[in-house]
Amino acid sequence: MFTLIKREIEDNIAYFAAAALFSTALVIAVTSLAYNAEELSEVALSLSIPIIVLAILGFSAMGASQMYTDKTRKISALLSTLRVTRAQILAARIVTGILTILILLVPLAVTAAVLLRLFPPPYPIYPHFVSEIFTAVFLTGFACYCLGLQLGWNSNKVIRVLGSIGSTAVIVPLIVIKGFGACTVIIMLLLIVASLTRTWQKFTSTPL
Amino acid sequence: MSDTIIKIQNLAKYFDGRCVLDGINLNIPQGCIYGLLGRNGAGKTTIIRILLGLDSPTRGRTSLLGADSAKLSARTHGRIGYVAEAHNLIQNYKVSRLVKLCKDLSLKWNDDFFGRLIEAFRLPMQRRVKQLSIGMRAQLNLSLAMAIDPELLILDDPTLGLDTVARRQFLELAVDLLQKDGRTILFCSHILSDVERIADRIGILAAGKLIVDCPLEELKKRVKKLRLIFPEHAPANLHMTEIVNQQLQGRELTITVANWNQQKQAFIETFKPESCTEIPMSLEDMFIECTRLKSTPITNT
Numbered sequence: 001m002f003t004l005i006k007r008e009i010e011d012n013i014a015y016f017a018a019a020a021l022f023s024t025a026l027v028i029a030v031t032s033l034a035y036n037a038e039e040l041s042e043v044a045l046s047l048s049i050p051i052i053v054l055a056i057l058g059f060s061a062m063g064a065s066q067m068y069t070d071k072t073r074k075i076s077a078l079l080s081t082l083r084v085t086r087a088q089i090l091a092a093r094i095v096t097g098i099l100t101i102l103i104l105l106v107p108l109a110v111t112a113a114v115l116l117r118l119f120p121p122p123y124p125i126y127p128h129f130v131s132e133i134f135t136a137v138f139l140t141g142f143a144c145y146c147l148g149l150q151l152g153w154n155s156n157k158v159i160r161v162l163g164s165i166g167s168t169a170v171i172v173p174l175i176v177i178k179g180f181g182a183c184t185v186i187i188m189l190l191l192i193v194a195s196l197t198r199t200w201q202k203f204t205s206t207p208l
Numbered sequence: 209m210s211d212t213i214i215k216i217q218n219l220a221k222y223f224d225g226r227c228v229l230d231g232i233n234l235n236i237p238q239g240c241i242y243g244l245l246g247r248n249g250a251g252k253t254t255i256i257r258i259l260l261g262l263d264s265p266t267r268g269r270t271s272l273l274g275a276d277s278a279k280l281s282a283r284t285h286g287r288i289g290y291v292a293e294a295h296n297l298i299q300n301y302k303v304s305r306l307v308k309l310c311k312d313l314s315l316k317w318n319d320d321f322f323g324r325l326i327e328a329f330r331l332p333m334q335r336r337v338k339q340l341s342i343g344m345r346a347q348l349n350l351s352l353a354m355a356i357d358p359e360l361l362i363l364d365d366p367t368l369g370l371d372t373v374a375r376r377q378f379l380e381l382a383v384d385l386l387q388k389d390g391r392t393i394l395f396c397s398h399i400l401s402d403v404e405r406i407a408d409r410i411g412i413l414a415a416g417k418l419i420v421d422c423p424l425e426e427l428k429k430r431v432k433k434l435r436l437i438f439p440e441h442a443p444a445n446l447h448m449t450e451i452v453n454q455q456l457q458g459r460e461l462t463i464t465v466a467n468w469n470q471q472k473q474a475f476i477e478t479f480k481p482e483s484c485t486e487i488p489m490s491l492e493d494m495f496i497e498c499t500r501l502k503s504t505p506i507t508n509t
Contacts, residue, residue, distance in 0.1 A: 078297060
């Protein structure tokens with residue numbers, strides 16, 4: 001399993017690098033904004049939507065490219081003749097997706113927690129504010145990644161492109177309207193379960 | 209020699225309503241080198257893909273090393289070496305990286321033997337797979353499949369793209385290493401001289417059915433090509449079953465008969481031919497004659 005995860009990381013190193021760079025840029029931006037508190041809300045609000053769109057597209061693209069590359073380069077056709085099962089190949093792929101999301105989110109969550117201690121907001125916030133936001137954002141990222149996995153295994157190019165755009169068009173307004181509350185978490189969990197089940201079923205039953 | 213390594217029961221496969229395999233039954237015992245032959249599109253690759261769980265059957269069951277093909281565990285996969293017809297290697301990897309990946313994902317890895325193969329085939333480890341010639345890719349695929357010390361080696365046209373020297377090298381290595389330890393090989397090839405050299409049992413697929421399944425020697429005994437010369441005109445019809453092919457030319461009648469036996473010999477003698485000569489047949493001749501034969505299976509367990 002470790003070998004499979006290592007292979008996925010090496011093959012998708014660009015996504016890991018992009019997540020790390022994006023995370024670093026966001027950490028720097030958030031930290032510098034924290035020292036100019038009066039501008040914080042305005043800038044944060046104007047940047048939040050492009051950042052969400054970028055992250056959603058990025059995670060979808062990663063999932064889709066992993067599956068599409070596998071299909072076109074017949075990677076699983078080779079791997080599944082070695083000491084590996086298809087379920088393990090997909091599991092390793094999902095682990096790398098989760099790792100990429102964590103690379104982007106963990107530094108941001110840590111930074112947010114530290115900054116909230118250093119610069120307590122004027123209004124009181126509940127104790128699990130950061131962890132709840134982190135969970136909701138993580139689930140959103142993972143749901144986008146899972147949708148990407150499902151779309152990437154589809155051989156129809158139109159469905160792949162329209163699917164990515166369509167999922168972005170649904171998820172972004174959902175977050176803008178509902179925020180990262182319990183409702184979003186439930187919807188994302190349902191989305192994850194549905195798309196992972198479908199991907200799993202298709203990936204393990206399609207001729208390689 | 210008694211354990212069944214490959215078992216196929218009533219296997220059928222349809223592609224878009226077209227029947228490719230129609231009720232195939234086959235048992236391959238341990239230690240057997242089985243040559244599976246058939247024309248293009250006969251279903252050889254489909255059988256192999258179903259056996260390995262890469263494709264699903266429409267009907268029937270297959271098992272490898274005692275495990276159902278549809279549910280092969282990682283460990284069972286690790287005991288099987290496979291060379292695909294199209295050499296499914298990850299094209300953008302360097303050879304060294306692909307070797308390392310296969311090594312890390314193998315149950316066993318014979319470094320010495322792999323080194324010998326790489327040296328014999330002169331494979332460049334630092335080149336990318338896509339930069340290799342088809343022949344080199346075939347050699348690399350063979351080396352990877354054999355280095356894992358497989359209990360069962362499945363070769364789907366493994367010598368495709370290899371030059372004569374490399375082909376001979378491969379066949380010698382395969383026989384030496386694998387047959388010595390009682391390993392089993394399922395071997396598909398269009399180069400029938402290769403199959404004739406190494407196989408001890410032959411299966412021939414035609415029209416979706418396994419029309420031949422018997423030891424090579426048995427096949428040679430069962431399929432006979434005879435030249436009969438009659439005192440006057442040769443009879444236009446011998447009224448005998450299982451005549452695969454016949455050519456009539458004046459007094460001379462050349463026939464190919466399947467399932468040759470004493471009764472058939474005695475029956476032919478009732479026509480009182482002046483002479484009856486057996487024409488020697490290679491496996492290639494037999495294959496061509498057998499693929500004409502669609503309704504008379506030649507099987508022997």
